[in-house]
Amino acid sequence: MYERYKNALKEFPKPLAYVDLDLFDQNVKDIAKRVDGSNKTIRVASKSVRVPDLLKRVFSASDIYRGILSFSAKEAVFLAKQGFKDIVLGYPVVDPKLIREVLETDPTITFMVDCFEHILAIHQIASELGVQGNICLDIDMSTKFPGIYFGVYRSPLRTPQQVHELSNSISELESVNLKGVMGYEAQIAGVPDFSPARNFLLNAVVRLLKRRSIPKIAERRKMIVEMLENQGHLLSFVNGGGTGSVETTIKEDVVTEVTVGSGFFSPRLFDYYSQFRHEPAAGFALEVVRIPEQNVYTCFGGGYIASGSIGVDKQPEPYLPKGCTLFPNEGAGEVQTPVHYKGTLSLDDPVFFRHAKAGELCEHFNEVYLIKGSAVTGTAKTYRGHGLY
Numbered sequence: 001m002y003e004r005y006k007n008a009l010k011e012f013p014k015p016l017a018y019v020d021l022d023l024f025d026q027n028v029k030d031i032a033k034r035v036d037g038s039n040k041t042i043r044v045a046s047k048s049v050r051v052p053d054l055l056k057r058v059f060s061a062s063d064i065y066r067g068i069l070s071f072s073a074k075e076a077v078f079l080a081k082q083g084f085k086d087i088v089l090g091y092p093v094v095d096p097k098l099i100r101e102v103l104e105t106d107p108t109i110t111f112m113v114d115c116f117e118h119i120l121a122i123h124q125i126a127s128e129l130g131v132q133g134n135i136c137l138d139i140d141m142s143t144k145f146p147g148i149y150f151g152v153y154r155s156p157l158r159t160p161q162q163v164h165e166l167s168n169s170i171s172e173l174e175s176v177n178l179k180g181v182m183g184y185e186a187q188i189a190g191v192p193d194f195s196p197a198r199n200f201l202l203n204a205v206v207r208l209l210k211r212r213s214i215p216k217i218a219e220r221r222k223m224i225v226e227m228l229e230n231q232g233h234l235l236s237f238v239n240g241g242g243t244g245s246v247e248t249t250i251k252e253d254v255v256t257e258v259t260v261g262s263g264f265f266s267p268r269l270f271d272y273y274s275q276f277r278h279e280p281a282a283g284f285a286l287e288v289v290r291i292p293e294q295n296v297y298t299c300f301g302g303g304y305i306a307s308g309s310i311g312v313d314k315q316p317e318p319y320l321p322k323g324c325t326l327f328p329n330e331g332a333g334e335v336q337t338p339v340h341y342k343g344t345l346s347l348d349d350p351v352f353f354r355h356a357k358a359g360e361l362c363e364h365f366n367e368v369y370l371i372k373g374s375a376v377t378g379t380a381k382t383y384r385g386h387g388l389y
């Protein structure tokens, strides 16, 4: 693998990011298989890919991939202009200029909302433009245990009563249409089952909390969806989950689609789930520029740290050649990243790394090199390369 990537990328200046298309395609197939037989479709979390050509590749692989969960208004506008359909903005937009831009570009884009102010802003601009704004209610899926808040802080909508009050108010606003419901169970989808960053006991506690949360999540989602249907709302979709929760989310009858993004690149944090393992399809190459002592190779660049709570699990991991490790005192540096390696490398040799997360890698590069077999077949622009920040 090391020699294959090294030869394929020999000509190209480093640092660079690459995607192994054979592994990417394998992941696209394997993710579709995880959902097979469930009558659910997969909405693609575009932020976890951030390369329009690769998003297109996912949709052309199977009909099971339907629709985009986008992350910003600018991105949604950009994707709509590129011809992507069925875009749901995964997070609220509060800037009236951006709401207007979205509605003017493609009024079928669905806005994520969780309070009356979100909805009113969309209603007002949609009515000025003479269109109907589609909205999706974001339901909080966090679970509370004595002394533990297991989940993320996003939406204030937790109970059927809260949703009932808000959905009542929607019925009075003519320029908005309640299209769907989303509940992202981050504590299941985004929390690995076993992580080397946690000790044995903590890993066991996390798995227990995940197991205990799953039925609570299913119950809350069911109650809310049934309540909305009884109220007369015809929902086009009920969305849930992420790469890490496909198996449990698809078990819920009320769910019509599951979101997946990170699984296509399968970054390092997704190595630690018990139900699936995808292929490491994306990575980056640095070049050895100095050899300070035997078995120590210092590369140029590399400090692409993932977002979220701070921890060693957020740093990139040397991937190839096998056996390279970072120095805990230095980690991956802004301009210099030393690795320890028992074998022999020369100046100019590449070291390949995996990012901890998926799409974030693309924020550091304008393009990704596409490898097929043992050759580079081209490049594809990232969002950054398209000037989209």
Ligand SMILES: Cc1ncc(COP(=O)(O)O)c(C=O)c1O
Binding pocket: 045, 048, 069, 090, 184, 189, 190, 241, 242, 243, 244, 259, 260, 261, 262, 263, 358
């Ligand atoms: C709202 C929402 N849904 C789904 C996902 C899952 O995406 P992924 O498959 O990339 O983990 C995320 C990820 O952050 C999210 O924020």
